[in-house]
Amino acid sequence: MSAITPFRIDIEQADLDDLAYRLAHTRYVAELPAQEVAGRVNIGIPIRPGWEYGVPLSFVRPLHQYWRDRFDWRAQEQWLNTFPQFTTEIDGQNIHFVHVTSPEPDATPLILLHGWPSSFTEFLGLVGELTDPRAHGGDPADAFHVVIPSYPGFAFSGPTQVAGWHPVRMAAAFNELMDRLGYDCFGVHGNDGGAIVAPEMGRLAPDQVIGVHVNQIFSFPAGAPGELDGLSEDELMQVRFAQKFLDHAVHDSAQRAQPQTLGHALSDSPTGQLAWSGQLIADAMTADQLLTNVSIYWFTNTSAPSARFYFENHHAAAPTEPTTVPVGLASFGSDFTTPRRFAERDHTNIAQWNEYDRGGHWAAHEAPDLLLADIRGFFTKVI
Secondary structure, eight states, rough: OEEEEEEEOOOOOHHHHHHHHHHHTTOOOOOOHHHHHHHOOOOOOOOOTTHHHHHHTHHHHHHHHHHHHHHOOHHHHHHHHHOEEEEETTTTTTEEEEEOSSSTTTTTEEEOOSSOOGGGGGGGGHHHHOOOOOOOOOOOOGEEEEEEEEEESSSGGOOSSSSSOOOHHHHHHHHHHHTTOOOOEEEEEEEETTHHHHHHHHHHOOTTTEEEEEEEEOOOOOOTTTTTTOOHHHHHHHHHHHHHHHOOOOOHHHHHHHHHHHHHHHHHHHHHHHHHHHTTTTTSSSSHHHHHHHHHHHTTOOHHHHHHHHHHHHHOOOOOOOSSSSSSEEEEESSOOOOHHHHHHBBOOEEEEEESSOOOOTTHOOHHHHHHHHHHHHHHHHO
């Protein structure tokens, strides 16, 4: 089945009423007094005061109350529907995606791959400038046709029905999506989980993918003797920070171990969903952006299916050959960076490498100007 069907978000009122009821009857977590928490944990990376044991009630309560009393899903739904959306079936799985074509006839097709616990909404704020730079005072030569899919198991792609939706399988599905849209050659950008899937698209289809631009490169020391010899002190600090960053990422270890166990709680408690996923994007988003994202996970019941991405990635066979398509890295502020030595082990054609002192893990929200310029600069080099 290769049909492409227009899609419009229209959450049933009964689902909104159910959410309102659950938010009105939330039972808050019991926690230690603030003076008992402060300074209890030191893992070598910054932790916000009061977060030593995890997400505190001081974070959850105001967002929960805003969600319960003032957040307007219908207004957000109306805004989301201003973007052309579609669904199609690939490899037996429904795939939801945004597709905005540029008014510029020579625009470059570009697929944008989001992370977790983000969603396709991660890149919507960039669509105007990416597709129509002329209207924003930019160079029309920088125009892109933009495709933003929801991963299988995420958002309006809906839950996966079979096991094995690992990054390589997703990459194959997205290559098929671009082919189905009539794009013989295209670029790829990925952040977070998207930075894992994006290089696999290039690995699978090097004659179609003109370049892969990412915000992270997941290439780290393997623990071999002498592997760190010759690294500068700055590079050693990068290795240490990345290791501590990933070790502290409880969502990574929990979701790759038992995504279904977590899903029972998250599928039944919107406030639990808020605490689990909202904490990771709160610094980058407004309350409305955050709650729109969390609401999408809630309405589509994709907490467990999306968490399975971590399980499938952890258990999938690792690629044995490096990628050969041009790769560009834009690393931002407080995000982790891998030393280039390890990146070049997995990617033989690094065409651009930029590190910025501002922004963070969700650069499309935190430093959109830098991200836009970096994407444009990279594809100008490789086209």
